Amino acid sequence: MRRIVLLPFLLLAAVAFGQELLTNGDFEQDITVGWTRLDSGAGTHDVTRDVNYEPDPDYEVYVYQYDNPGSTVLVQTVDISRTLLELKFRARFEEGGGSSTCWPAACVSLLYYNSADGLLGETKYYYSTYANWTPSPTLSLHQVTNPDWTEHTLDIDEELATNLTGVDPVQVAKVGVALVSYTSGG
Ligand SMILES: [Ca+2]
Ligand SMILES: [Ca+2]
Numbered sequence: 001m002r003r004i005v006l007l008p009f010l011l012l013a014a015v016a017f018g019q020e021l022l023t024n025g026d027f028e029q030d031i032t033v034g035w036t037r038l039d040s041g042a043g044t045h046d047v048t049r050d051v052n053y054e055p056d057p058d059y060e061v062y063v064y065q066y067d068n069p070g071s072t073v074l075v076q077t078v079d080i081s082r083t084l085l086e087l088k089f090r091a092r093f094e095e096g097g098g099s100s101t102c103w104p105a106a107c108v109s110l111l112y113y114n115s116a117d118g119l120l121g122e123t124k125y126y127y128s129t130y131a132n133w134t135p136s137p138t139l140s141l142h143q144v145t146n147p148d149w150t151e152h153t154l155d156i157d158e159e160l161a162t163n164l165t166g167v168d169p170v171q172v173a174k175v176g177v178a179l180v181s182y183t184s185g186g
Helices: 156-163
Strands: 002-014 036-041 044-050 060-066 070-079 085-096 104-113 119-127 139-143 150-155 174-183
Touching: 002 174, 044 070, 060 070, 060 174, 070 104, 085 104, 085 119, 085 156, 119 156, 150 156
Parallel strands: 119 139
Antiparallel strands: 002 060, 002 085, 036 070, 044 060, 070 174, 085 150, 104 119, 104 174
């Protein structure tokens, strides 16, 4: 099984100011600028930056993991002063193989933390045939079914009010953005 997240850009912007909060969200600098890579579990892990994943002149990043169980994660966490934010990203997801007991998922997650780094909730965009996650007041799921390059936009204030009723927006002091290639079970 293989799972891949490909992204040319990822923007977390303060809506009112149009101010970009992420460092190197367009991946035009080396991946180590702004981003932290976390490998866990079994198998092959890879994070690569290249201009050729999408046929345009600028850089994309590729996050890959193979074999179960395990994950490859590229993450960046930023302090925020309020949740009037917009997340915008362009991505292409892939998966290979899988079954109901051992399945791959390619994800872009938004993680909401309080000032003490406690995880309050998560918004997860995911591409997976077999993933069995279920939504809750602290887990909002957006299943992606289009395998082509697609731009996604999320109004975070609205997301918290509508899909994450278990998260108090006032408590959100940090937001993490994570590109995740994951395999369950095994
Ligand atoms: Ca390109
Ligand atoms: Ca780029």
